[in-house]
Amino acid sequence: MEYKERLKQFIQELKTGYLPSVSMDFVIFGFHEGQLKVLLLQWEGIHDWLLPGGRVRLNENLDDAAYRNLRERTGLGEVFLQQFHTFGNVIRNTYYAIEETLDRLGLSPEDLEGLPGRDVSVGYYALVEYTKVKPSPDLLTQEIRWCSIDEVPRLLFDHNEMITLALKTLRRQLSYQPIGYNLLPDKFTMPQLQQLYETILGQPLDRRNFQKRMLGYGILERLEERKAIGAHKAPYLYRFDMASYQNALAEERMFII
Amino acid sequence: MEYKERLKQFIQELKTGYLPSVSMDFVIFGFHEGQLKVLLLQWEGIHDWLLPGGRVRLNENLDDAAYRNLRERTGLGEVFLQQFHTFGNVIRNTYYAIEETLDRLGLSPEDLEGLPGRDVSVGYYALVEYTKVKPSPDLLTQEIRWCSIDEVPRLLFDHNEMITLALKTLRRQLSYQPIGYNLLPDKFTMPQLQQLYETILGQPLDRRNFQKRMLGYGILERLEERKAIGAHKAPYLYRFDMASYQNALAEERMFII
DNA sequence: TCAAAAGTGTTGCGTCTACACCCATGA
DNA sequence: TCATGGGTGTAGACGCAACACTTTTGA
Structure with missing residues (x-):
């Protein structure tokens, strides 16, 4: 199964080229037709949605990694991008158990051996101009699209919580800077x-x-x-x-x- | 040299029991005699000061780790403790080069093999009641003491920056909550x-x-x-x-x- | 000529700021 | 009885919120 191979290769790359146990997730806000939207994506083989994320290279500054990952997802370089919280619960997955997710991906726990069992994830939120964004799926991604903020479905992991907190931060931020x-x-x-x-x-x-x-x-x-x-x-x-x-x-x- | 052995043992523990590449640092504020103070410590063998820090156990929530580490340092459980930023620059060390620090610790780079070369550090700030705190040094710590906020010396790594940002956050926070x-x-x-x-x-x-x-x-x-x-x-x-x-x-x- | 949306100015209320006097206490 | 610090009330400034009328345009 070709997809599974790609996945394993991806995991191998994770083990060598990136910081272990640190990841990042993005709440990317856009505004269109009077609605606030967030960018969501869907992994291949899984019908649930989640936030775009990324990892940090061994020799890369955290914020640089954020900009790189964001660029890879949206094609945008010059955007407002800001850390809002770091999420570190062991069970950040409040929807499916990890095992179930693995199963749907066609993986067994052995495939993950050598990876720490969990990540601490730095949450960033971004404000981007809706029309300029060209969402670009990556290896694992099946689909990527905008979703109105009040129609966000149940997401994988703790990503709903992330959106909630990002929005709260954005609202508060609005009083300090004309965003x-x-x-x-x-x-x-x-x-x-x-x-x-x-x-x-x-x-x-x-x-x-x-x-x-x-x-x-x-x-x-x-x-x-x-x-x-x-x-x-x-x-x-x-x-x-x-x-x-x-x-x-x-x-x-x-x-x- | 006994100290060096303890140090190596400590590093060994890091490699197995804790999340790699994630650490945390604490800006612990206290108030005494009309002055705002922060808790600083000094590693054995090094005359420079730094912020107390900690690591996350493999199976421990990030915030739980923060409370645990804080308790280990101050003896306090019930305190105001809040994440304020996650620091992830590759060179977080703006004072001494890492090599120089290692050298002062009596270590060679080989001793660190297997550890990722850098951490992403989650910054927390804490508000504690000065009189209740019983600073307790750990394995590596030579001395721990309160330091008035405007007499903070040049600290190791990016810890001065951390204090600055923590204070800025605290000031802002003060408008939202009676702290x-x-x-x-x-x-x-x-x-x-x-x-x-x-x-x-x-x-x-x-x-x-x-x-x-x-x-x-x-x-x-x-x-x-x-x-x-x-x-x-x-x-x-x-x-x-x-x-x-x-x-x-x-x-x-x-x-x- | 009408409906729908945009531009603009004024008034009043409430809130924050500035400020002064009296009270308690130990030396 | 005096110096020092603590408690309280008020008047004026300022800023924000509420509000109405005029203008433009396409149908």
Whole structure:
């Protein structure tokens, strides 16, 4: 069985080229059609979904590994990527027992000999621009796709928990840094930005106050008009003023919503 | 040389009983005489200081390992303990080169064979009540002691960076949770609490406003008087009302200072 | 000309800040 | 009785939240 061979080869590589007992998992957020989405994938031979993950090379910095793995999955280099928690429960698998998972993969415990029985996994969350992402499956992956945040199915291992915590962190983070620009196209309208905030926070916001506050931070640059969207007044386009933006970040200014 | 033998035995244990390539380090905060302190230790044979650390047993949850290690160092069980970052740079050693450190320990690189060349280290910070701590050195440790936060010397590895980030996290955390009670004795006065906050935040606070706010949170219980401290009006004693406190935490109420 | 969405300004309330006086105590 | 520190109340500033009308556009 060719797939099984590939799998074994993959495991062999794990034993030699990567840090044992350390892995990483990614909660990759995207925003599309008014919905917050996460990137999920499916291993071959298993019909359940899980978060994309990765491992650290022997001579690679942890954060570098994160960027590398993310690039391998999404094709994106320049993204917001941040550690949010390290998960280290022995039984991180709350859905299927490990044995059952192995069985479905067509493996026996002997195949894993020499690997530590468990990983400590560093959780990262990423904010990416939905349209720029080209999900690319790897050796083990059968399918990879976006899933709306409130339609996430039961995932393998502790990955549901990871998403929950990542979202919680993101919401909190939103008060410290204007994160929006990672999730939106270069040029966007104020209603789009507001919708993003409302989606992440899960609550409606006052249109006028929102605009006032956002402009008050002095990190947005207004461009010319934009028409298009139907029978309404055309909203302005904005762009993040990166200089002021970096400045604000450096000063650790608060962005309370 | 007996010490070297112990060291080798210790390393042997590492190879078999613990997760390879994962370690943890602790920034243990205490508060005493108006100063914020951290617990530092010194390895035998090396005159430099470093943070207490630990490793994870093969079958042990990460957080359990943290509590175990902390207990082994401080004798304390019930403390505030929280992950703040995972450090994974290949060269986490910014002071001495690893070789030099080995040399001072009387080891050669061969002694480490079989161990991965580097660790990913999960940083935890702890808030403990200064007077309750009984620092207990381990096999490798020569001395262990409290050090005022602004007199921390250059530490081995990336441990200075860890303290900096832990403190930053603590300051930020202070706005989300009233952390004070972990650092103070059961009964404390308002000026004591204020001093704690001022010390952690590194800025003076208005006495009246501070008291108003703290009482406003409804998590403090006022007790009878207290005399003692010199030729002044005796301040009230307070105690955290644990029920309301837990309640407030659960609601994720903000505690802005 | 109407419906739907976007742009903008003002008012009021509540909250935080700044500030001063009285009280208790030991020397 | 005085110096030192602790307890408390109030007035003003500020910021945020609530809110309504006008503009644009396509149907």
